[in-house]
Amino acid sequence: MDAERNSYDLGIVRLSELWQQTEKLIVQNSGIVKMQVIQDKPDGVIRVAEARKNIPFSIDRVYDIDELTQSEALRGKHAHRQLKQVIRAIRGSFTLLLDDGKNKQVVKVDSPDFGVILDGLIWHDMSNFSADCLILVYADAYYDEADYIRTYDEFLELTK
Numbered sequence: 001m002d003a004e005r006n007s008y009d010l011g012i013v014r015l016s017e018l019w020q021q022t023e024k025l026i027v028q029n030s031g032i033v034k035m036q037v038i039q040d041k042p043d044g045v046i047r048v049a050e051a052r053k054n055i056p057f058s059i060d061r062v063y064d065i066d067e068l069t070q071s072e073a074l075r076g077k078h079a080h081r082q083l084k085q086v087i088r089a090i091r092g093s094f095t096l097l098l099d100d101g102k103n104k105q106v107v108k109v110d111s112p113d114f115g116v117i118l119d120g121l122i123w124h125d126m127s128n129f130s131a132d133c134l135i136l137v138y139a140d141a142y143y144d145e146a147d148y149i150r151t152y153d154e155f156l157e158l159t160k
């Protein structure tokens, strides 16, 4: 089954708009975090991520994804068994597909003021990166290939 192709039948909702809606994300184990934004005008803006405060877990790993200049780039296409993450576009934007095995949602991650929580079993992929897109991810554990579910059939089996 081709999860990402099916998902594009869904409307794309912008994260910055979704934040204001009561329903927010419908995909289980997902959510939206709001960064602490300090308008330090006229010299800039500071955005703060704090473990166990606006980031709802302890942070063991931070990684970024950069140089997303290929228009056809597609990342993700997996789920995690245990890993908790918050993913942000700190520059530019990208499209994030979320799928809990029953509900799917496509979000345009379009603001550095927000992040998306990926907590456990969520199939996700990232695409449609703007040329300037810079992604930052906070994770609650070190990299562990054994935590990845890389086939959609196995994911569906686990989410039955």
Ligand code: T46
Pocket (backbone or CB within 6 Å): 061, 063, 065, 075, 076, 077, 085, 087, 137, 142, 143
């Ligand atoms: C996720 C999404 C949002 C490491 O060795 N250490 C690391 O910390 C990471 C993140 C990756 N890698 C290696 C593993 C692969 O050989 O880098 C290669 C590419 O990783 P992956 O295919 O998992 O990359 P993405 O962009 O598809 O997924 C990444 C995260 O790995 C993943 O946990 O949820 O971003």
